[in-house]
Structure formats: structure tokens, C-alpha cells
Amino acid sequence: MTVSRVLRNRGDVSEATRAKVLEAAKTLGYVPNKIAGALASQRVNLVAVIIPSMRNMVFPEVMAGISAVLEDTELQPVVGVTDYEPEKEERVLYEMLSWRPSGVIIAGIEHTEASKAMMQASGIPVVEIMDTDGNPIDTAVGISHRRAGREMAKAILRAGYQKIGFLGTKMPLDYRARKRFEGFTEALAKGGVEVVEQEFYSGGSALAKGREMTQAILEREPELDFLYYSNDMIGAGGLLYLLEQGRDIPGDIGLAGFNGVELLQGLPRKLATMDACRAEIGKKAAEIIASRVNDPTAEFEKIIEMTPKISYGDTLRR
Template sequence: MTEAVEKKPRSRRLSSGGVRMIDVARLAGTSMQTVSRVISRPELVADETRRMVEEAIRELNYIPNSAARILASSASHIVAVIIPSLSATVYAQEVHHIVRVLEERSFSVVIGHSDYSEIREQRLVQSFLERRPDGFILTGTQHTDLTRQLLKNSGVPVVETFDGDNAAMDMSVGFSNFEAGRKVAELFRSRGLTRIAYVGGRSEQDFRSNARFEGLSARLAEDGLTPVARIELTLPMPAGDGVRGLDRVLATDPLTQAIFFSADTLAISALLECNRRGLRVPEQLAICGFGNYDFADAIVPSLTTVAVPFEEVGVLAANAILARLDGTAQGSSRKVIPLQLLRRASA
């Protein structure tokens, strides 16, 4: 009598570095190139083939060797993104949309923050280049000479964001900070205001803020006016600096009628301080911010501000990288997105 032997289910093999891509290809009945494509560009593989490869990967518990894949394909499927601050809403939202677009194409994103320092940005570029990213997305067009040379030598596509006033080293997606300043000045002048101040980052730190101040000044000059004060604060600027900026403006010119703050966080804290002091906004002092951050429309009075199209900037920047990598776009490009002035109760 033959004893029946119960057939045990095949146990999943654990990968400890011994399972290779060729093992996955053999089990799936495909080529190594197909396996590599399923891992890096699954949208290019037929559904049935992709399912067979994915099943083999699960069966073997195969863990792709990213370093080997980089060497074999000369592509890392990594995009490096460097922003000035991790806490500022505008940059966080931009990165959110960059990641969303790139992940749909199976790209990973590494993020660094420069803390508004060109030297720190340079070090980040040097560090990220060791990982051989397929592209860089930077903030602004101001960089050290070494940063520019490193990126040029790397040969990877570079997109600079948030600055539509200056020429890009490769590609740019941004808006005109100069035009933002003009729009705010035009609003204040339409109300007949003449004593107008500006609060923003230090001129040697915040070049985009400089452009807003220059736009404000240029529009005022058309009416024979100049800003009554320019208050420069050290970056990064916490929300409480808005109160410091307010105090310094009023100390410089107690009769100031309007203030343009370079960020909504500053404007909101200054507006709340005006409420605390009984200084009526906008009757005694008009206030405008920049960015259209969270709660800008919820405070009382609601904050007049310049809306930054951070979603569009992020999407266009990511797509610019992808288009260059796909070969559907070549050469330098510059995309300038129109800004919208949101006139609310504070001005």
C-alpha cells in the first residue's frame, strides 16, 4: 500500500542578495530587459507580461539592486529637488505636486533644503550628484559658480523654479516677482495711498524678494513716489518677524499708510498685531502679503495677497524633466506663469 504524501505548498524564497534579476526573468519566462523595464517603467510593459514578472518578483522575494541598475542602464530614476525651506507652505505644496507627477512615472524624489544658503545648496548638489540623479529641480536662479559648473558638467536636465525674471541655466518654470511688486503698488495707488513700505528678506539673501521690492518701487516712481521704508529681515523669517517688521516700519514712518510683506506669514502676524493694538486695517493701515498661504482668507480682516501658483509650478517642473528624459523636448525653455492679486478686506 502506497502511503499518500501530502504536497506542501512551495515556500516563498527569501532574498538575501542571492536572487538575481536573471532568476526572475527565468521564472517569468521573459528577458532581463523586460524585468528591468517592469521595475523602472512598468507603464511600458503589456499587462499580462507585467503581471508574470511581478508574480515572479513576489515568489522569489527579489529586491532590485538599485546601484547595479544605475550602472547597467545609466539611469537612476531619481530626481533631486532642492528648496529653501521645508516649513514654508509654498515650497511644501510645490514638492507635493512634483512628487505626485514623478511617482506616476516610477521616479523617486530626494529632497534637500538649502536654508536660503547658496553654499548649502552647493553642498547638496555635490552630495546628490553622487547618486547620479536623472535631473534637478532647484528654487530660483541664484547659485554659486561651482553649483552651475557641477550641474553643467553632469549633463542632466535642470529646472529652476519661482523666478521668471531672470535667464535660466537650462529650463525654468516660474513667475515674475517684479510684476508682483507692480501689482501690489498699483492696488495701493488705486486707493490713493502714498506712504507705502516694504518688509522682506535681506537683499543679499532673498533675490526674489528684491525683485518684488523693485517692482513696487518702479510703479511708485511712475507717480513720483518712493517707498517710505524697506525693512530687511534675516532668512528664514518666522511668523513673529511680521510684528518686528511692523514695529520697524512705524518707527521709521509713523504715518505709513500701507505695507507690502514678502510672505503671508509675516503679513498675517502683523495684521493680528494691528487688531490687538486697535490699529484699524485697512482704514489706518492697508496690508498685503504674498503667497496666499493657509488661513490668509480666514483671518479678520481677510488678507489681500498675491496668489502663487505652486501647484502649476510643481507640475510643470516635473513634466519638463520628464519631457527632456523622454526626448520629447530639447534645448532650454522658460515658462512664466501669470500671477493673480487677490484683493480682500485688508487692502
Template sequence: MRGRNPFDGKPQLTLRDVAEAAGVSEMTVSRVLRNRGDVSDRTRVRVFEAARELGYVPNKIAGALASNRVNLVGVVIPSLSNMVFPDILGGIGKMLDDTPLQPVIGTSHYDPDTEEKVIYEMLSWRPSGLIVAGLEHTTAARAMMRNAGIPVVEVMDVDGDPVAAAVGISHIRAGQDMAREIIARGYRRIGYLGSGSGGDHRARKRLEGFRKGLDEAGVALADSCFYEGMSGFGTGRKMTAEMLTRLPDLDFLYYNTDMNAAGGLLYCLENGMRIPDDIGLAGFNSFDVLDGLPMRIATMDSCRTEIGAKAAELIAANALSDALIALEPTFLEGETVRPRA
């Protein structure tokens, strides 16, 4: 007798239903769906066609109990609204497409306690791997990841102490390289516009590197402005207006993200500023979606898709690893900075 679905009363399909539709035994259906045993190609096709026509989905819980693993990869990121993370997820998904593994997503909202809870829930399902954004976690979260007994990869950052494997860029170096590019193009009165969120560790590290790069050239950061909440065109415009009202003689604005830089660009153009002569601008991340702006914003490619793909590759290898893979961010000069002197 078929089981009953408590939500709508419709009977749940079983192996027997598929077996009857395909004209084979339940054992044969089980072997085909689990890719086990010696079954002819013709029979496999018949079973898969019957299962597809019926809409049958196998129950993998029993198999998971036997192996203590499910074919899921937990992915914990701070946000789905931040444009950085869909590219990471795209790289993960593309790499896992040819494997039995499926990513499942959890979000921490840049809160370490929330992240700890998400990691706990992910690991309680006994996934085949875990990918977590960033290197900063609670003590309990680090302990869970360290003792999970599965491949764990932290992504986006390599400036710190990874729990296991890590794939990312050095944000300190990215900030330092940006400062060197700006100085080489003759800018000296420089302002920084970024996030005030204590949870955005990578932006904080870029600012650290940026200050270091300026110090190397004997240039002090003239001003800084920080926002709470979401980045975007409106945020960028507001910060730019605030900063240039305070210090109208600034000749360069460095934004923590391209989205804020886009708002700053529009503000400067609307106020008759000549870019990049009167003032230069640069962001970070290299978002393709901004290609339609009046000018291409100088930025740095943060290797997001490649980071996701490399992390998924380590997970798919199904081996515990402490590999540290540091990718190289690339400066893209666009049209909002002067040529190098």
C-alpha cells in the same frame, strides 16, 4: 546563502526567496520585477504577492550601473520650514506619482556654497533629473547643472539667466503689479517690510519691481524695515510696531510674505486701527493656512503648486530642454485693501 545585514545580523532577502515563495524561477522573478520579458499576468500577480508578503525590496544599484541612471529626481530647495516649498514639492510629487520617478530632497539653507555641495551629491547618484530653486548659483554649480546630461529645471523665478529650463514667475513684475494695485486704491504713504537675507533673491526682485511701480506713479517708498532669520507672526508684529512707531502716518504696509503680514494685521487690529481705511496691508504667496484670520489678507498667488507640476512634467519627458515657462501671478484683494478708485 543569504547575505548578512551588518546592522542587525538578519539575513537579506534575495530573488531566490521570492522565487521559492512564488513557485517560479529566479529568472522569472527578475523579469517580473524589472517589467521585462513575456510573463503571464497570473504569474506576475503571484510574484508581486510573494515579494510583498516577504517584504522584499529589489536592489536597483545593478540596474543603475548598467543604465548609468537611477529613477530618482533630485530636488534642491532652500528650506523645508518655509511654507513656500512644500507646495512646490506637492506639485512635483503629484506629477511624478504616475511615473517610475521618485523625488529626493536636499536643502541649501539659502547658502550658495551649501547648495553647490548638495547639487554635487545629487548628481553623483546619476539621477534622472534635477530641479533646483532659483536662478542664482555658484559658477561651479551652474557648470555641473549645464553638463549633467539630464533634464535640469530651475523653478520659482524667470528674472535672470537660466542654466537650462526654467519654470516660475517674474518677481519683478509681481512687485510692480502690487505697487500699481496699491496706488490705484489711493494709498500714498507706503512702507515695505521684508527679509534682510542676501540669499532671498526673489524677495529682493519683488522689492525692485515694487519700487519701480511706485516710481511710475511718482510715489517714493516712505520707509522700509528688514529682519534676519525666520518669517512668522512674531516677526511681522515686531517689524510693524517698529515701523509705525517711526512713522505713525503710514497708510499702507507691504510685506514680503503673508506670514509676516499676518503678524502685522494682528498688531494693527489690537491697536484699534481701521483696516483698510486707516491703513492697508498686503503680503505675498497666498497661503491657505491663513484663511482663519480675522480678515483675509490682500496677497498675490505665486503659482507654487503649478510651478512644481510643470517642472516635474519637463523632467518626466526625459528630454534636455531650455524651455522658459513664465506663469502669471494673480492679485487677490482680500479684505485689507480699499476698493479700486
């Protein structure tokens, strides 16, 4: 009765006891069931989709892939946004699982212990997306960001660039950007090259931020001959800044981003980039959820890895 009162947020329970009950529930991965007990299936036709951001142009494309598959089923996606905060992800996951969805699609492989416990205890299909560098709870669909970083570094070295700068988000919580950077520096080191200078920022990706960062890094290290950006949006800002300065691209200085954002195809020069297979990842994740809802015994590989390709554009010498 005491546990019931705590989980239903009723009174007559001391704060000390309430804290003990909530801590025990968190440790066990327990999530209260908000569906009427009479529902025979104990599930609703919802798929919880948990992503870091809707402002980042990457995730709307993922959502488009998910929706394209689920619109032919009885399942409906419901979106939760975490802002790259593990504790917020935990809260969003808790609320969504309390409604007993038919499946979970969640960005990334790194989660808090409480989030992992909730997903493991849920008894429903869980697909972690965007990343395959790790050990998934159930199934993972994505790309290897370490491999993506390595492949871009190899292309830059083949083109003859030697004085390289990196510009990107601060990466304690953006695990995928951090893994790309790790793969990038690893491949450069094998070629006897190091990142000469770095410029980091916090906050959302923006053209203006890319311009500011590019100007700042080149003021410190004017001899840089290549700039690698953690995403296309800041890369596009850097490209516009360098064109205004009359720089020879890609002869004097080269640039590359990441994500293959289609919106940027209208730039004066086509930015070198790498497609993250976003729509394909969304579609595959939704297909797995839909198949396993129809047939719980359906089997899939634990890790399904997509292979992104480099687009050289006009800013990376071949």
C-alpha cells in the same frame, strides 16, 4: 591613479595635490559616479529636488505639485535643503549629482559658478523653478518676481495710498524677494511715490516677527498708510497687531503680503496677497522631467512663466 585616490578620499596623497585635484574637478563641473559601473543606463530613477527651506510654507506646496506628477511614474523625488546658502547648495548638488539622478529641479536661477558647471556637465534635464527673471541653464518654470512687485505697487497706487512702508527679510541671498522689491519701488517711482520707511529682519518668517516689525516701523513713521510685506506670514502678524490697536483696515491703513498662503484664510480679516503659483510650478517642472526622461528629444520652451493674480482680501481698497 592620483585623481582616483583623491575622489575616493583615499590616503597617500599630499594635501597640496589633493587641493589641486579638487579645484580642477570643481572648475570642470566634474562629479564622481557612485553607481556601480555595470548599470547600463548610468542613471537611477531619482529626481533631485533642491530647495532653500522646508520651514517656509511655500516649498511644501511646490513639493506636493512635484509628487503629484511623479507618483504616476517610476521616478522618485529626493529633497535637499540649502538654507538659502549658495555654498551649501553647491555641496548638496554635488552629492545628489554623484548618484546620477534622472533630473534636477532646483529653486532659483542664481547659483555659484561651480553649481552651474555641475548642472551643465550633468547631461540630464535641469528645471530651475520659482523665478523667470534671468537666464536659465536649461528650462525655468516660475513667475516674474519683478512683475509681481510692479503689479502690487500699481494696485496700491490705484487705491490711493501714498505713504508706504516695506517690511521683509534682508535680501542679499533671497533673490526673489529682492526682485519683488525692485519691481515694487520701480512702479511706485513711476507714480511719483517712494517707500517712506523700511523694516528688515533675518531668519524664518513668523507671526511674532511680523507683529514686532509692524510696531517698530509705525513707531518710527506713524503716518504710514500702507504696509507691504515680503511674505504672508509676517503680514499676518502685522494684521493681528493692527487689529489689536483698533486701526481701521483698509481705510486708515492697508496691508498686503505675498504667496497666498492658504493656512491664513482663517484670520479675522483676509490679507491682501498674490499667489505665487507654487503647486502649478511644481507640477509643470515634474512634467518636464518625466517627459524628457521618457523622450530625451522632447522640447519645451526655455522659460515657462506663470501669471499670479492679486487677491485684494479685506486689507486693500479696490
